[in-house]
Amino acid sequence: MEVVIVEDAAKGGALVAQAIARLLAGRPDALIGVATGSTPVPVYEALAALARRGEADLSRARVAQLDEYVGLPPGHPESYRSVLARQVLEPLGVPEGSFLGPDTAGDIRAACEAYDRALAAAGGVDLQLLGIGTDGHIGFNEPCSSLTSRTRIKTLTERTRADNARFFGHDVGQVPRHVITQGVGTILEARHVVLLATGEAKAEAVAATVEGPLSARCPSSALQLHPHATVVADEAAASRLELAGYFRRTFAGKPPWQGI
Ligand code: F6R
Numbered sequence: 001m002e003v004v005i006v007e008d009a010a011k012g013g014a015l016v017a018q019a020i021a022r023l024l025a026g027r028p029d030a031l032i033g034v035a036t037g038s039t040p041v042p043v044y045e046a047l048a049a050l051a052r053r054g055e056a057d058l059s060r061a062r063v064a065q066l067d068e069y070v071g072l073p074p075g076h077p078e079s080y081r082s083v084l085a086r087q088v089l090e091p092l093g094v095p096e097g098s099f100l101g102p103d104t105a106g107d108i109r110a111a112c113e114a115y116d117r118a119l120a121a122a123g124g125v126d127l128q129l130l131g132i133g134t135d136g137h138i139g140f141n142e143p144c145s146s147l148t149s150r151t152r153i154k155t156l157t158e159r160t161r162a163d164n165a166r167f168f169g170h171d172v173g174q175v176p177r178h179v180i181t182q183g184v185g186t187i188l189e190a191r192h193v194v195l196l197a198t199g200e201a202k203a204e205a206v207a208a209t210v211e212g213p214l215s216a217r218c219p220s221s222a223l224q225l226h227p228h229a230t231v232v233a234d235e236a237a238a239s240r241l242e243l244a245g246y247f248r249r250t251f252a253g254k255p256p257w258q259g260i
Contacts, residue, residue: 001210001223001224003231003241003243004230004251005241005247005251007234008198008234008235009042010046012043012196012198013041014042014046015232016043016129016196016232016260017044017046017049018259019194019259019260020047020056020127020129021056022259024056025056028057028059028060029062030061030127031062031063031064031100031122031124031125032125032126032127032128033063033065033129034063034064034065034066034088034129035067035129036084036131037164038131040129043196044087044091047092051093058093058094060098061094062098062122063084063089063094064101064122064125065080065084065101066080066181066182066187067140067179067181068080068179069104069176069178070153070179070180071176078167078168080101084099084101100115100118101115102115102151102180103115108153109153112152112180115151115180116150116151116182116183116186119182119186119189120189124191125191126192127190127191128192128193129196130194130196130220132197132205132206133159133160134160134201134205135159135205136217136219137160137220138184138219138220139181139182140154140179140181141154142155142156142219143217145183145184146183146216147184147185147219147222148183148184148185149183149184150183150186153180154178154179154181156175156177156179158172184222188223188225188226191228192228192230193226193228193230194260195223195229195230195231197232197233197234197237197238198233198234198237199234200236202236202237203236203237203238203239204240205218205220206233206240207240207242209221209223210241211241232260
């Protein structure tokens with residue numbers, strides 16, 4: 001696992017956006033797995049800036065959803081499908097037909113299985129962008145999720161619902177209890193997994209991800225099993241890493257052409 005410590009969220013966003021632009025330069029129709037929430041916003045903003053300058057072309061890119069709330073009415077502004085339309089598809093010029101996501105309207109179990117099949121049929125995810133929950137979830141794989149899990153329905157912890165209440169007028173009662181999420185095993189099939197973490201609230205989870213034991217108690221620790229996993233953390237999120245000095249020296253000595 002590579003750990004890159006950046007000054008702040010904007011620098012992290014720029015670094016990840018460059019990695020996506022570089023991937024697209026070599027493979028214009030790459031399948032990019034996208035997360036929602038606050039953390040990836042600087043990535044999407046930096047990517048939009050690169051696209052405006054002609055340094056990233058997303059016109060042939062394909063985009064795959066990581067997770068989705070269950071139970072919100074169709075078109076709800078906080079459904080992740082709506083959020084991704086606002087933050088990714090529209091500003092980055094990704095055609096609607098290039099979007100892959102689970103169908104939450106009908107038979108949920110069938111939709112989850114169909115989504116895993118659709119990801120595989122699309123050739124698999126080239127780069128999966130992840131945030132991290134304060135409890136160590138990736139996607140919405142809450143603590144004690146199987147590390148080999150597939151896309152399925154999950155129940156959010158009360159901590160995650162409280163964390164996400166800010167998107168629902170600070171009313172935790174409005175936050176859905178159930179979600180569909182790519183499983184940990186599904187996520188690990190992406191060719192490159194990039195986890196971005198920003199802010200002090202993520203410091204404990206980042207330390208558990210990188211330096212803790214491999215354990216379903218902290219689902220993000222499964223990234224230790226991935227041959228190409230990159231954790232990009234700002235100073236605050238990296239503040240509990242015992243090996244921070246080593247990670248800083250390693251990245252500083254890396255030739256720029258190598259990227260992340
Ligand atoms: C959302 C997702 C979640 C978030 C996590 C952190 O698609 O997959 O794992 O990344 O809950 O959320 P923020 O970034 O809002 O702190």
